[in-house]
Amino acid sequence: MPFPAKTPAFRGYPAKALCLNYKGMLIFITDLDGTLLGADYSYDAALPALDALKRLHIPLVLCTSKTCAEVKAFRRQIGNRDPFIVENGGALYIPEGCLPLELNSPIRRGGCTVIELGHAYPELIRSLHQASNESGCAVRGFHQMSVEEISLACGMTPEAARLAKIREYDEPFEILSGDPRRLISAIEKLKKRCTRGGRFYHILGANDKSHCVNLLIHYYQRAIGPVTTIGLGDGPNDAGFLKLVNVPLVMKSSASEEVLAAVPHAQLCPGNGGPASWNAAVLSALAKHLPAGQPAAEMTDSPSNTSTAAVV
């Protein structure tokens, strides 16, 4: 089915959002785990900055290794209506009404146009088992774990674990025995990638968060004109997209030195990472990029500026 040239619900970003910066509209792009979320998945300390972004109509793009089901649940909690990136760049979701563009993707799902860059999940599972056999490494992936086991291993509620198990483009796994280097080499021979997150290894296709971010920035520029992008992340899987943004901000973590080495112009945010650091970093970036006399914490909304895109 052909898409309309303009998404019907789109009525434009409010002037307040478009005029915030002489270099163009501000867009924040953020990782979740260890960045906006704490080790216990809390985000209360980030509420003032989340509120400020919402009142200013500044897009907040969630860019994470989490699944679509997890991200949708979190977006509902914080009232986010902006595009989002799931499973380490497996797919970019653009909700209807976000951008007045014809998007070159035939996939529509749950009120979003979906641009898929990841490899299909069943193919990843086959590759993981083949690499495990060839390397002599015993592995256990999420597909072999119950919701209860994932909940225990990740310190999640059972409901959060259920959402984490609904995977499409990336399989987390643990190595039970054997040499991880042999396994990683076997995975790479099968033209798949292996990354290490906080708790698990991940097998995925050639996709990366940066590919989706690159595409999304391009879409925003086509739809709106110049944009100023501010990125926040804490892990090696964030380095690629942090290199692309105008203002890369790194949260303190066990891997922050590695990220800073990969993105030398990035700034290390004060604090120990997680929601309190994220809150301070976002408010500080807003203070730097907002016109004088419009402190983020004091901006008020007006009914005419209410966004028309639905939370999906």
Ligand SMILES: [Mg+2]
């Ligand atoms: Mg992270």
